[in-house]
Amino acid sequence: MKIRVEDIPKEGMHLNFRWEQESIEPFLTPNDPYQMQIQEPLEVAVFIKKVGDYIHVTGELHGELVVPCHRCLEAFIFPMNAFIETFLYPPRYLGSSKEEVELDEEDMEQEFFDGEEIDLDVIVAEEIFLNFPPVLLCSPDCKGLCPKCGSNLNTSPCNCKREGDSPFAVLARWKTK
Ligand SMILES: [Zn+2]
Ligand SMILES: [Zn+2]
Known part of the structure; x- marks a missing residue:
């Protein structure tokens, strides 16, 4: 879902949308053995606010994904519950150091956008991938x-x-x- 920056009101905007299988497809590598599937559509709720010339996106997502266990290869349901906290910077910040951007929290996500439009799907996809543990197991004692x-x-x-x-x-x- 793409949002034009000029459509974001001064007081910010709340947005709720669902993420289904076709939303995640563009982010999966074709023929990936990972074979991630959305079982229960992800409910995404975000608040988008302009702060100066950059955009602050906060929110959360909840849903269920089906992923293969790294040990036994059986597909299992992985509940996905994640918080979203991302700053999107216009192109003029490209190449500038962290100090110049004045981030107050180091663990916040930093992204860039073209200055006109932000793509919430990219933010959701990144949040999903970031929230997977390095090894996915159907159960700890698989x-x-x-x-x-x-x-x-x-x-x-x-x-x-x-x-x-x-x-x-x-x-x-x-x-x-
Ligand atoms: Zn055997
Ligand atoms: Zn397993």
Whole structure:
């Protein structure tokens, strides 16, 4: 969703919109094994305000995504609840240092826009990606796949002998090298 800066009233504006599967598609790499899907449309609520010549966007988003577990590859539902806090700077700030922009909080997002139009979809997409943990697990004790037969050890335990049954076994092997 794009907003023209001239349409933002002086007192700021509240905006509510939904993010469905087709909203996220442009941000996914084609054929990405990640295969992220929106299960429950994301409800996005933002407040947009002009501060000087830059734009401050705050808000939150809530919804459910379906993502594959990094260990067992099974798709699972990942609840997405995130806060949005972004500053959008017009092009004249490009190349200027943080000090010149006078940011009071370091962890705020900084973006640039063309000075005329801001794209809220980009902000939502970035917030989603930022809020994923580095490793997505269907459960903290997911057993993953058997390295020999590939069966999902959470649902179909196999009889393969595995050296890596305990983390110490891996360590022992490494030590003897
Ligand atoms: Zn898993
Ligand atoms: Zn097996």
